[in-house]
Amino acid sequence: MSYCCGASRIGLIGTLRQQSILVHHVPLLYCPVCHEVEVHPAIKEEFELVIEYAQEDHVKEATLREEISPDMIAEWKEYCVSFQEDDDVESILREQIDHSLDLLRVSKVLSDTEWGDELKVRLKILTERLKKVEQQKESSKK
Structure with a gap:
């Protein structure tokens, strides 16, 4: 499980801006107390590659994963107490x-x-x- 400032982080799929590049469909870990956001460790290397390629291609927006399978979400859920799949x-x-x-x-x-x-x-x-x-x-x- 992932903790931040003592609170358990919430997993979710979202959009993250890094180095002026907007990346969609990123598995994130979010702290509901201090609002810190980080890329899920299981996908961090892939995320960094997407950023690198986007910079080389001078692209302002990218998508990490076109499709996110239920198996991927199940794997990511194991790392956090809660995983937000909708707006609830x-x-x-x-x-x-x-x-x-x-x-x-x-x-x-x-x-x-x-x-x-x-x-x-x-x-x-x-x-x-x-x-x-x-x-x-x-x-x-x-």
């Missing part, structure tokens, strides 16, 4: 909150107050993001 951010945030609550229980059992405090900050951030998503959902229904 709400369920991913709820899953992240549940995971953080489980870790908070562990920190209390271990009497690790520093870790517990870090988890509380993450939970606050995740909860605020969830509230925003819920508000957006409600306002779009009206």
Whole structure:
């Protein structure tokens, strides 16, 4: 599993800009707390090659994979707790909150107050993001 600032990262397929080149269909790992994004390690070398070829060809946009198979997604899912395949951010945030609550229980059992405090900050951030998503959902229904 991949962690960033103590939170588990979310896997997703997205678009990433690197060196003024926009690359589509890239497996990414995203931290819901600090918003750090990185290319999935299983595909990093291929991504770097696409960037290199695009620079040589003076191309501003490229696609990493024309087709992404369910087997590829299954492999990528093994590296992260959550994998977002659609626009359902709400369920991913709820899953992240549940995971953080489980870790908070562990920190209390271990009497690790520093870790517990870090988890509380993450939970606050995740909860605020969830509230925003819920508000957006409600306002779009009206």
